[in-house]
Amino acid sequence: MSAGPLSPYRSPEHRRRAVRDVASAAGGEVVPYGQSVEGEALEAVRVPSSRGASRRVLCSANIHGPEWIGCEVALALLQTAADAGSPAAALLHHAELWVVPCLNPDGYRRTFERQGVGPLVHLRTNAHGVDLNRNYPLPGGARRHRLPGSGSTTPGDTTYVGPAPLSEPETAALDRLCAEQGFWASTNLHSFMGTMIPAHVDDRPCFRHYARLCRAMADAQPRHRYRRLAARVLDTFTGEQEDHQHHVHDTWAVCIEVFPVLASYRQHWRPPSTFWRFNPHDPGPWIDNDLPGVIAWLRAALDSPRPSELRAQASA
Numbered sequence: 001m002s003a004g005p006l007s008p009y010r011s012p013e014h015r016r017r018a019v020r021d022v023a024s025a026a027g028g029e030v031v032p033y034g035q036s037v038e039g040e041a042l043e044a045v046r047v048p049s050s051r052g053a054s055r056r057v058l059c060s061a062n063i064h065g066p067e068w069i070g071c072e073v074a075l076a077l078l079q080t081a082a083d084a085g086s087p088a089a090a091l092l093h094h095a096e097l098w099v100v101p102c103l104n105p106d107g108y109r110r111t112f113e114r115q116g117v118g119p120l121v122h123l124r125t126n127a128h129g130v131d132l133n134r135n136y137p138l139p140g141g142a143r144r145h146r147l148p149g150s151g152s153t154t155p156g157d158t159t160y161v162g163p164a165p166l167s168e169p170e171t172a173a174l175d176r177l178c179a180e181q182g183f184w185a186s187t188n189l190h191s192f193m194g195t196m197i198p199a200h201v202d203d204r205p206c207f208r209h210y211a212r213l214c215r216a217m218a219d220a221q222p223r224h225r226y227r228r229l230a231a232r233v234l235d236t237f238t239g240e241q242e243d244h245q246h247h248v249h250d251t252w253a254v255c256i257e258v259f260p261v262l263a264s265y266r267q268h269w270r271p272p273s274t275f276w277r278f279n280p281h282d283p284g285p286w287i288d289n290d291l292p293g294v295i296a297w298l299r300a301a302l303d304s305p306r307p308s309e310l311r312a313q314a315s316a
């Protein structure tokens with residue numbers, strides 16, 4: 001069932017079955033929303049609100065091939081949504097829940113087939129070698145800066161942005177889903193940094209509000225409280241999912257880097273493979289630590305006006 005040397009993580013087939021199992025346990029349905037480059041179905045799980053709330057929130061994960069702990073946290077969110085009285089079940093009082101456990105199934109499969117071994121660029125990208133989290137358009141005429149990590153226009157680089165914004169079926173499909181569903185809030189799970197990176201905004205009301213949402217998450221984390229990484233001036237647009245969601249789809253959006261750097265280095269100073277740099281051997285403690293935070297972030301965002309409304313209120 002599990003993925004051999006990547007145990008206790010799941011093989012692609014096991015992950016696909018798990019998505020079905022947790023979807024039906026939570027009273028939800030699997031919604032195919034597109035296809036990957038290699039023809040795998042892109043799958044979201046929709047769980048209706050238990051009180052008929054019409055707003056929708058998204059939790060997505062694993063846009064980068066080897067970051068499987070994010071997928072596990074996303075699956076755990078669905079799993080606990082089935083337990084009446086859980087924080088996830090309480091979230092369903094206020095919103096319909098959408099979960100995309102794996103945004104990059106080809107990267108997941110490649111990571112599995114290579115047993116997590118190899119340079120990061122071979123595991124992280126989609127089947128065209130594109131870093132999907134650099135493939136979104138830069139908002140409102142912004143220009144790409146030449147800073148490390150801000151995206152490379154050279155094919156073969158770890159952060160290759162692709163031939164054009166939304167050139168990849170995985171990003172184009174998620175963009176369509178976001179346009180159709182109009183998510184109020186979105187938590188996008190990555191590893192490994194132990195941080196929260198909200199959408200880059202330069203208006204003061206939204207910048208301050210993101211600080212509040214991130215505080216709500218940190219306050220809900222029982223053991224390790226993540227810090228927010230954000231700067232109104234120095235940060236830059238890089239074609240990331242959360243920037244696109246905020247500026248185009250009016251969604252409160254944050255990248256959550258599960259599994260802190262220190263914990264990763266404590267696990268292995270020199271990991272046996274790239275995979276074990278990004279993923280804890282025991283996902284349990286990180287699920288227990290981060291799931292309440294993810295839910296608190298979404299709840300706090302649901303208690304807020306939309307970003308455009310907040311800006312309008314502030315300028316009125």
Ligand SMILES: [Zn+2]
Nearest residue numbers: 064067190191
């Ligand atoms: Zn990532």
